[in-house]
Amino acid sequence: MENKTGYLREYLHKHGVKPSSIRMVVLDYLLSRRTHPTAEEVYGALCQELPAVSRASIYNTLELFCQKGIVKTVPTDGRETRYDADRSFHGHFECEVCGKIYDFRIDSDNVDLRELEGFVVREKDIYCRGLCPQCHSDQ
Amino acid sequence: MENKTGYLREYLHKHGVKPSSIRMVVLDYLLSRRTHPTAEEVYGALCQELPAVSRASIYNTLELFCQKGIVKTVPTDGRETRYDADRSFHGHFECEVCGKIYDFRIDSDNVDLRELEGFVVREKDIYCRGLCPQCHSDQ
DNA sequence: TCAATATTTAGAATTATTATATTTTTGAAT
DNA sequence: ATTCAAAAATATAATAATTCTAAATATTGA
Numbered sequence: 001m002e003n004k005t006g007y008l009r010e011y012l013h014k015h016g017v018k019p020s021s022i023r024m025v026v027l028d029y030l031l032s033r034r035t036h037p038t039a040e041e042v043y044g045a046l047c048q049e050l051p052a053v054s055r056a057s058i059y060n061t062l063e064l065f066c067q068k069g070i071v072k073t074v075p076t077d078g079r080e081t082r083y084d085a086d087r088s089f090h091g092h093f094e095c096e097v098c099g100k101i102y103d104f105r106i107d108s109d110n111v112d113l114r115e116l117e118g119f120v121v122r123e124k125d126i127y128c129r130g131l132c133p134q135c136h137s138d139q
Numbered sequence: 140m141e142n143k144t145g146y147l148r149e150y151l152h153k154h155g156v157k158p159s160s161i162r163m164v165v166l167d168y169l170l171s172r173r174t175h176p177t178a179e180e181v182y183g184a185l186c187q188e189l190p191a192v193s194r195a196s197i198y199n200t201l202e203l204f205c206q207k208g209i210v211k212t213v214p215t216d217g218r219e220t221r222y223d224a225d226r227s228f229h230g231h232f233e234c235e236v237c238g239k240i241y242d243f244r245i246d247s248d249n250v251d252l253r254e255l256e257g258f259v260v261r262e263k264d265i266y267c268r269g270l271c272p273q274c275h276s277d278q
Numbered sequence: 279t280c281a282a283t284a285t286t287t288a289g290a291a292t293t294a295t296t297a298t299a300t301t302t303t304t305g306a307a308t
Numbered sequence: 309a310t311t312c313a314a315a316a317a318t319a320t321a322a323t324a325a326t327t328c329t330a331a332a333t334a335t336t337g338a
Contacts, residue, residue, distance in 0.1 A: 133257035
């Protein structure tokens with residue numbers, strides 16, 4: 001898996017982040033599963049690979065990744081911050097029952113922001129909430 | 140102001156909420172200022188009118204209003220929940236500097252949710268983040 | 279009126295996150 | 309390789325937002 005390590009190292013480097021073992025593992029986790037995890041989920045998953053890791057390091061790493069544009073936060077109603085390594089424009093759907101967040105494709109041109117003249121728009125998101133097909137059929 | 144009281148009472152009744160003095164005052168606050176306040180902001184503002192009010196009552200009232208469809212929460216990156224009494228479809232812009240949340244009009248038809256077939260969509264929102272004109276010109 | 283129910287309160291508990299101070303790791307210069 | 313400084317990671321304390329709990333108060337209906 002020398003390739004993967006090299007890829008992650010390069011990915012961090014391109015975004016101006018010095019590699020460290022934690023950063024590599026966190027990045028690998030975020031890139032390989034596009035599940036919009038919370039900090040706690042990242043921490044829980046990584047405890048197996050890095051038994052000595054601390055929550056603070058996870059928070060620091062995620063905050064750094066945000067600043068450097070490696071991940072972005074997903075605006076949601078919940079109070080846990082969720083992180084997304086897919087920085088392309090897409091929508092998010094949050095299921096009210098299972099809490100899962102789904103991505104969906106949407107044409108960026110559809111979103112007409114003419115009324116935001118004078119504003120500097122750095123991020124935009126489409127957010128929907130309701131029932132996912134699974135939870136809908138379970139009722 | 141008998142009119143206002145009657146209006147608020149009726150508004151609550153229509154949404155299946157029994158009126159109480161706290162509920163009336165909270166509703167009045169939410170309807171008269173469309174500022175997407177946090178629970179703490181509502182609490183702070185109401186302490187003057189209702190000196191004995193508790194935070195728990197504010198939280199309870201806002202939660203009840205959400206369930207009954209009187210307000211909805213605004214999905215944001217921040218970790219304080221923000222409430223919006225304007226339930227019509229519109230976009231939100233959050234300023235990264237001053238934290239203020241602005242509404243903007245956007246045509247609902249523009250948002251193409253065809254890819255969410257099989258999902259029950261109960262809420263949708265457009266979220267943007269960046270610099271508001273004020274904070275942009277201050278830099 | 280009086281019991282049953284709903285609402286509100288104060289404060290404790292919980293959860294998510296951030297801050298702090300110490301230790302460990304890393305990488306350059308010797 | 310060894311030393312040293314800077315950066316990163318750690319454990320833990322502190323903070324912030326919210327929720328829970330139990331008691332007090334208010335409201336409603338027989």
